[in-house]
Amino acid sequence: MSRPLPRSFAMSIANFANGSDTPRAFLDRCVAEIEAREPQVKAFTTTRLEAAQKAADASTKRWHKGAPLSYIDGMPIGVKDVIETADMPTQMGSELYEGWAPGYDSASVHALREAGAIILGKTVTTEFAATRPGSTTNPYDVSRTPGGSSSGSAAGVGCGMISAGLGTQVVGSILRPASYCGVYGFKPSLGGINRGGSHDYMSQSVQGVLGASLADCWQVAIEIVTRAGGDPGHAGIIGPPLPPEADMPTTVAFLKTPGWDIAVDGARKVLNDALALLSVAGVTIISADTDSDVTRIEKLLPESLPLTRRINAWESRWPLNTYVDKDESKLSNGLVERLHEAEGMSVDDYRHDILRREEIRAAFASLANKVECCITLSAPDVAPVGLETTGNPIFAVQGSFLGVPTLSLPLASLNDLPIGFQFLGFLDEDAALFAHAAAIENVIGFLKVARDEHGQRYERS
């Protein structure tokens, strides 16, 4: 596997401005990719290709006149099918919502349209962004999962059908599929992007972006926030109108979060090598081996996944109870079990859990006195074989639980399959995280581990 080169729109805007490329031609390349690969990859539930072509022509005219509506005018985007769209149904991966078409855009989709972006289609989600996988396959190997729950957005970006896809994450639903599909994943700070009109209401859930580059992720997010803000009562993602410039951190924490113990050797190797490269570049790396504050955080993080599951269960009691009233046979066993878990909890149990989450968040926040960001893996391995699960969220859940911005960068491969490096920042410091990740990306390049008959072989490209 050579370094993945999904179809970046953000890196093409100079060409749109100088006329050497056009949004229409860009879209045509995306559509060609859809025609070639969608039968196997199955990233979309619905597409609107003709409307997209008309929109791309209009965008092309605006760029030609030097008056694009924004830096994403003409960008082909997919929208996870839990986020409402006026012109397409929102089916949430559930038979209960088959054909459901409320007829209004979500806050984020409306903002994207105002900015001239092209909503190319709705992308496959697991059932209610939670459990039963959809039909999407991994663009690197159709026998493997794309990850979930933002499966279609990740796979669609991974094979260049779209430049970006909207996703949501409450456990690992952006970072995990980003890691498996070789794309960039951005889970913003809590409340960073307005969730109005999305079926995505949990307390640690956020809307975010899967993109072809860091620049695509930032640009999509900031164009939404400029027009629709964050969640009501939140500042929304704060930062510049174009992607933050690379800014090398002086100190980074390497976090052996839960999952590190089960990460495959190749994954540990590429991450350790990345850290060595950073060290050579002058970055101070602290870890639990040498720093007691990092040790303290690592002792708390094993609570992330079980607390997340309990908090999500309680917060899912509704609407699952009303779904069961409607037609239990249309829900997966996993969701019915989650409802039973919730019904075994009391509101006092929930209060205890969210207070504990607050304590752990405060402990993590204090690390900001020492480091600019943290680094770890996005997943313990490449995408597993089989479509019946979406893989292990053990690494990705940490940022969801902590509420902080996280990024997954596709900077490595094991046996030609992608794996992501995860960067964790601090609450509402999304722009700084992008700046540090951009600088680190420049240093790391792309790391490969291949296994031949003699064992591991390592390349840097």
Next chain:
Amino acid sequence: MSRPLPRSFAMSIANFANGSDTPRAFLDRCVAEIEAREPQVKAFTTTRLEAAQKAADASTKRWHKGAPLSYIDGMPIGVKDVIETADMPTQMGSELYEGWAPGYDSASVHALREAGAIILGKTVTTEFAATRPGSTTNPYDVSRTPGGSSSGSAAGVGCGMISAGLGTQVVGSILRPASYCGVYGFKPSLGGINRGGSHDYMSQSVQGVLGASLADCWQVAIEIVTRAGGDPGHAGIIGPPLPPEADMPTTVAFLKTPGWDIAVDGARKVLNDALALLSVAGVTIISADTDSDVTRIEKLLPESLPLTRRINAWESRWPLNTYVDKDESKLSNGLVERLHEAEGMSVDDYRHDILRREEIRAAFASLANKVECCITLSAPDVAPVGLETTGNPIFAVQGSFLGVPTLSLPLASLNDLPIGFQFLGFLDEDAALFAHAAAIENVIGFLKVARDEHGQRYERS
């Protein structure tokens, strides 16, 4: 006007337990009231009387067996028509949503049904709980507004058609109609009741209760929270499973909030008399006349209404923009103007406004070191004549802006029309506010001002 006696269910549960009354007989009295008065009062958009009768029979059997599902098993309740119900449409006072029936219960309605409450019907709201009034009239005088936006819930409780109605408040939508219709209004702390499945997403909006007594308000709220919690990420209303016992405060602040200057003489008189009674009962009353902390708060509160309007405008940009896309002709001018106001704001303007709100909230919170609660009017006057507006929210907005729990108690009348006293508590101290309000209610009784040919005449009953 004698003291209003709406139909309290909470005060009847001893009779259900001893068999001298039954939920079915209670419901029949409510239905008789609906048959007699609904043609003039127009509190409901939809009723389900037959289903309610069956549910009341089932509840009667449970009480007879000594096994009610909760303390509100059999309580007839109305649900503001921005809150979804599986068996009735949710039309939001808007032509855009005429006949809209998504088919699922909101979190609160599901919890009420689990507790055995009877969802008697959907109650009239202003357009999207915001602007154009619905058809409801004031039960004390059909030429007057019932107040809004929770118009039907207030009017329905006010004339004994229901014991309680769910409402929502982001400006003055619970306390104002409570004041005008002579009922108790409870606006919980921010996040106090789960808003899932309600079209009610703004940052200072909450779901609350209009009820026939303090006990009815508490009981409805706590039965919901026990089963559905507060908003995701919030503790929800914390307190005992039955209404908090009366607890006389030692110190209360009298707040001359914005609106005091325009309050009618009779309203000022009854409030001053109430304060005198409290003083006689041994409660220390502090005010801006004597206390510099109260002065400081009163200097900040004139910002509440303009900041609320700007914050609400920005937070309404979506969905108003997608409603306009759909069919602008079905929106009132007021909502279209609100969208234009939002489109003149930037996300930075909004950030500035919510930061300022935080500062003022923090200043108010510091009063908790000095007083147990604050008291003022709920409205500057009785319900005005005319159905084209829902009256002035200037008093009621303070609690919305501050995010604190507030209660309106119907303890006075001017010329036989009700006016409420407002109690403001501190964040997440809803139970303490109920306890203090109950004690104060016992002291104040009911105050009347009548105007005869010689001017004001004052009675206490």
